[in-house]
Amino acid sequence: xxxxxxxxxLTGIGVAAFILLPVASVLISAGNASPEVLLxxxxxxxxxxxxxxxxxxxxxxxxxxxxxxxxxxxxxxxxRRFLEVALNLPMVLPPAVAGIAxxxxxGREGILGKYLASxxxxxxxxxxxxxxxxxxxxxxxxxxxxxxxxxxxxxxxEGASYTLGASEFTTFLKVSLPLARSAILAxxxxxWARAMGEFGATIxxxxxxxxxxxxxxxxxxSALQVSVEKALVIAALLILISFLILFAFxxxxxxxxxxx
Amino acid sequence: MLDLSITKRFPRxxxxxxxxxxxxxxxxxxxxxSGKTTALKAIxxxxxxxxxxxxxxxxxxxxxxxxxxxxxxxxxxGFVFQELALFPHLNVYENxxxxxxxxxxxxxxxxxxxxxxxxxxxxxxxRSHMPSELSGGQKQRVALARALVVKPKLLLMDEPFSALDxxxxxxxxxxxxxxxxxFQVPAIIVTHDYEDAAILADRVxxxxxxxxxxSDSPSAAMPALLGMMYSLS
Numbered sequence: 001x002x003x004x005x006x007x008x009x010l011t012g013i014g015v016a017a018f019i020l021l022p023v024a025s026v027l028i029s030a031g032n033a034s035p036e037v038l039l040x041x042x043x044x045x046x047x048x049x050x051x052x053x054x055x056x057x058x059x060x061x062x063x064x065x066x067x068x069x070x071x072x073x074x075x076x077x078x079x080r081r082f083l084e085v086a087l088n089l090p091m092v093l094p095p096a097v098a099g100i101a102x103x104x105x106x107g108r109e110g111i112l113g114k115y116l117a118s119x120x121x122x123x124x125x126x127x128x129x130x131x132x133x134x135x136x137x138x139x140x141x142x143x144x145x146x147x148x149x150x151x152x153x154x155x156x157x158e159g160a161s162y163t164l165g166a167s168e169f170t171t172f173l174k175v176s177l178p179l180a181r182s183a184i185l186a187x188x189x190x191x192w193a194r195a196m197g198e199f200g201a202t203i204x205x206x207x208x209x210x211x212x213x214x215x216x217x218x219x220x221x222s223a224l225q226v227s228v229e230k231a232l233v234i235a236a237l238l239i240l241i242s243f244l245i246l247f248a249f250x251x252x253x254x255x256x257x258x259x260x
Numbered sequence: 261m262l263d264l265s266i267t268k269r270f271p272r273x274x275x276x277x278x279x280x281x282x283x284x285x286x287x288x289x290x291x292x293x294s295g296k297t298t299a300l301k302a303i304x305x306x307x308x309x310x311x312x313x314x315x316x317x318x319x320x321x322x323x324x325x326x327x328x329x330x331x332x333x334x335x336x337x338g339f340v341f342q343e344l345a346l347f348p349h350l351n352v353y354e355n356x357x358x359x360x361x362x363x364x365x366x367x368x369x370x371x372x373x374x375x376x377x378x379x380x381x382x383x384x385x386x387r388s389h390m391p392s393e394l395s396g397g398q399k400q401r402v403a404l405a406r407a408l409v410v411k412p413k414l415l416l417m418d419e420p421f422s423a424l425d426x427x428x429x430x431x432x433x434x435x436x437x438x439x440x441x442x443f444q445v446p447a448i449i450v451t452h453d454y455e456d457a458a459i460l461a462d463r464v465x466x467x468x469x470x471x472x473x474x475s476d477s478p479s480a481a482m483p484a485l486l487g488m489m490y491s492l493s
Contacts, residue, residue: 160341162333163333165333165410166362178349179347179348
């Protein structure tokens with residue numbers, strides 16, 4: 001083995017160790033924790049809330065993001081270019097800024113929030129605020145993926161569908177959507193994962209209340225101040241969920257339709 | 261059957277086509293970039309001309325001055341695309357059934373029509389195959405079946421044999437000729453191959469630089485075609 005190949009191999013091992021050692025350390029340390037910690041009220045409440053909110057926000061993202069992704073892939077209007085910029089913003093915005101921004105808009109004194117408050121709707125520090133924060137940060141991930149999926153569907157398929165008598169909406173449902181399926185699934189998984197991991201915007205906009213707004217990442221942060229053991233257990237659960245996400249990603253069919 | 265006069269302007273090109281079609285098969289012959297495909301798409305409603313009119317049967321499908329522009333769904337024009345565009349996620353049966361299903365026909369009616377069509381075109385054995393599992397000739401037959409099963413008033417075929425090798429091409433061309441004879445549907449076939457035109461068409465139109473140069477029987481169109489090719493070289 002020459003020196004270059006050896007360097008590459010050693011670097012590879014080093015990188016793998018750098019990533020896997022901390023992850024493994026959490027799992028090993030958490031393995032020594034007592035089972036009561038896992039079944040404690042805070043931990044169970046955080047797991048339940050995280051699964052609920054991440055799933056709700058992903059659902060919301062698919063409902064509002066799919067038409068947007070299709071529009072981005074098919075239109076060349078001024079609205080498209082405007083949407084493009086708007087959608088990229090949450091991806092580069094620091095999560096804490098996203099949290100402040102949501103407060104400034106929907107907070108009790110916020111631009112829109114004060115009107116909502118006057119009709120009795122208070123969003124901040126509720127479970128709904130968690131879902132809004134997660135949707136805000138994860139929506140662009142889904143839209144990007146779904147948009148790439150729609151863009152890869154040849155317009156000829158849509159043209160064929162039109163000449164066969166299918167309306168634009170039927171064509172979208174029966175042709176474009178199934179052909180973009182892999183990219184849409186990938187987008188769903190990515191945005192769900194991003195929602196599960198959301199921390200900064202949530203803690204600023206929704207606060208940190210057990211059972212109401214304390215999702216798993218927030219619970220890790222809170223637990224660390226009282227019991228390292230509890231923090232490790234929740235972190236280990238998040239790691240297991242991350243592995244499940246990776247497996248789900250691998251399971252997406254990679255079928256390509258290019259030659260048909 | 262079909263009567264049209266359309267103009268479509270592009271930055272460096274102007275398509276200007278007048279055509280009349282009876283109960284016949286017309287070959288639209290021309291080099292690449294002569295505007296053949298654009299003309300077909302305009303008839304089907306997939307491209308909107310800048311000026312002119314298109315009459316399909318008794319229906320005015322497009323008229324720039326009257327502001328009429330029927331969408332493709334309401335033109336009753338079958339289109340076989342150059343790349344065929346069989347839906348890759350649907351099997352042969354589902355591809356052929358697509359146009360019937362979106363019309364809201366009953367399951368029994370769809371099944372009856374699709375079975376009859378598959379039987380006529382020798383596709384019955386292939387019903388559950390996916391498009392990716394078919395040969396070039398089989399794909400061509402499925403594309404024709406899918407377009408014809410909804411009984412269009414007019415069939416358009418864009419370079420139907422361009423993806424086939426020489427041997428398969430002759431075979432498929434023979435099949436397409438038989439199918440057109442069986443269904444007696446007026447058709448326009450776009451091609452750059454004179455042989456295709458001679459074998460399939462009752463009449464040939466030569467399109468050059470976006471204009472119809474001649475319109476005649478296949479044999480009579482030969483001199484004009486040669487002239488066109490000569491002037492191009």
